[in-house]
Amino acid sequence: MDIATIIGLGGGTALVLSAILIGSNPLVFLNMPSMLIVVGGTIATACIKFTLADMLNSMKVAMKAFSVKLEAPDDIIQQMITYTRIAKKDGLIALESQHPQDPFCAKALRFLADGYDEEVVADILNKDIRLTLQRHSVGQNVFKAMASSAPAFGMIGTLIGLVQMLSSMSDPAAIGPSMAVALLTTLYGALIANLVCLPLADKLSLRSQQELINKSIVREAAVAITQGVSPMVLEESLRIYLAPKIREKTNGEKTNG
Numbered sequence: 001m002d003i004a005t006i007i008g009l010g011g012g013t014a015l016v017l018s019a020i021l022i023g024s025n026p027l028v029f030l031n032m033p034s035m036l037i038v039v040g041g042t043i044a045t046a047c048i049k050f051t052l053a054d055m056l057n058s059m060k061v062a063m064k065a066f067s068v069k070l071e072a073p074d075d076i077i078q079q080m081i082t083y084t085r086i087a088k089k090d091g092l093i094a095l096e097s098q099h100p101q102d103p104f105c106a107k108a109l110r111f112l113a114d115g116y117d118e119e120v121v122a123d124i125l126n127k128d129i130r131l132t133l134q135r136h137s138v139g140q141n142v143f144k145a146m147a148s149s150a151p152a153f154g155m156i157g158t159l160i161g162l163v164q165m166l167s168s169m170s171d172p173a174a175i176g177p178s179m180a181v182a183l184l185t186t187l188y189g190a191l192i193a194n195l196v197c198l199p200l201a202d203k204l205s206l207r208s209q210q211e212l213i214n215k216s217i218v219r220e221a222a223v224a225i226t227q228g229v230s231p232m233v234l235e236e237s238l239r240i241y242l243a244p245k246i247r248e249k250t251n252g253e254k255t256n257g
Contacts, residue, residue, distance in 0.1 A: 002065065002066055002067060002203075005065050005066050005199075005203055006066065008199060009195070009196070009199070012195050013195065016191065016195070028180065029184065029187075031180050031181060031184045033157075033181050034157055034180070034181050034184040034185040034187075034188055035188060037153055037154075037156060037157035037160065037181075037185050038150055038153045038154055038157060038185050038188040038189045038192060039188070039192070041149065041153035041156065042146050042149045042150045042153055042189075042192060043146075045145070045146075045149040045153075046142055046145050046146050046149065049145050050138070050141075050142055050145070054138050054139075054142060055142060057135070057138065057139060058138065058139040058142035058143065060139075061135075061136060061139030061140075061204060062139065062143070062200055062204065064203075064204060064207045065200050065203040065204055065207065070207070070210050070211060070214060071102065071214065073213055073214060073217060073241050073242055073246075074242055074246055076102075076105070076214055076217050076218065077217060077221075077235065077238045077239065077241070077242070079100065079105070080105075080217065080218065080221035080222075080234070080238065081221075081231050081234060081235050081238075083095060083098060083109065083221070083225065084221065084224070084225055084229070084230075084231045084234055085231050086098065087112065087225050088228075088230070088231065092112050092113055092115065092225070093113055094113075095109045095112050095113045096109075096110070096113035102214075102218070104125075104128065104214075104215050104218055105218045107125075107128070108121070108125060108218050108219070108221075108222040109222075111124065111125075111222065112222060112225055112226065116226075117226065118223055118226040118227060121222050121223055121226055122219065122222075122223050125215075125218070125219040125222060125223075126219065128215070129212065129215045129216070129219065132211070132215070133208060133212060136204065136207075136208040136211075137208070139204055140201045140204045140205055140208070141201075143197045143198070143200050143201035143204070144197070144198070144201045146192070146193075146197045147192075147193040147194075147197035147198040147201065148193070150188075150189040150190075150192040150193040150197065151186075151189040151190055151193050152189070153185070153189055154185045154186040154187070154188060154189020154190060155185075155186065155189070156185070157181060157182070157184075157185025157186070157188075157189070158181075158182045158183070158185055158186050159182075160181060160182075160185075161178050161179060161180070161181035161182025161183070161185065162178075162182050164178035164181065165178035165179055165182065213241055216241065217238055217241050220237065220238060221234060221238060224237070
């Protein structure tokens with residue numbers, strides 16, 4: 001699980017609830033018309049902008065913000081170096097007996113074991129990366145669209161509440177509920193956009209970039225194996241994908257070793 005996402009979402013929610021509970025009556029922050037306007041309007045707008053399949057897929061993609069299943073780039077580099085040594089020693093066919101957990105890496109090894117040439121391997125893996133990023137971008141765009149729509153519907157709810165309030169100035173009892181709709185819709189819209197949708201979109205973008213790095217390492221290593229590049233040269237080439245601090249750390253470990 002991604003502890004940072006859970007702490008951020010849970011902590012932000014807890015802070016807002018604490019501020020509400022400290023007040024006199026928390027129930028005044030519950031208003032069904034306001035929720036219908038903001039939540040319903042936000043979902044309806046997203047349905048207009050995207051297909052139903054995109055909407056449902058975005059919910060699955062959102063789970064990536066709460067789970068950490070991606071391997072560290074340095075671990076993937078070491079795995080690919082190991083496969084390179086196997087291919088050098090026993091030939092490409094020996095890679096057929098290797099079964100990495102990552103489906104993309106397993107696909108690359110299958111192509112190598114089947115004897116695909118360099119251009120075919122690079123083309124297929126590049127296409128896989130491109131389509132994966134495209135699917136991820138749709139999920140991110142759904143949440144970004146919801147983040148932009150929620151405050152707008154909060155403003156619409158505010159206008160509705162103000163119209164109701166101004167039209168019933170002669171009835172003091174109706175002014176309070178109308179003002180609640182006017183203010184709470186703005187609050188709901190701001191919370192949905194800034195506490196949920198925008199952070200999730202940004203975290204999904206980060207996950208997508210991390211996956212791009214991992215897939216790029218596998219792709220470059222697979223192409224290098226078809227070219228017969230030595231494990232030492234390949235390792236130096238792949239270390240470019242690592243952050244400078246991690247490069248220095250791994251350099252130190254190799255030196256001490």
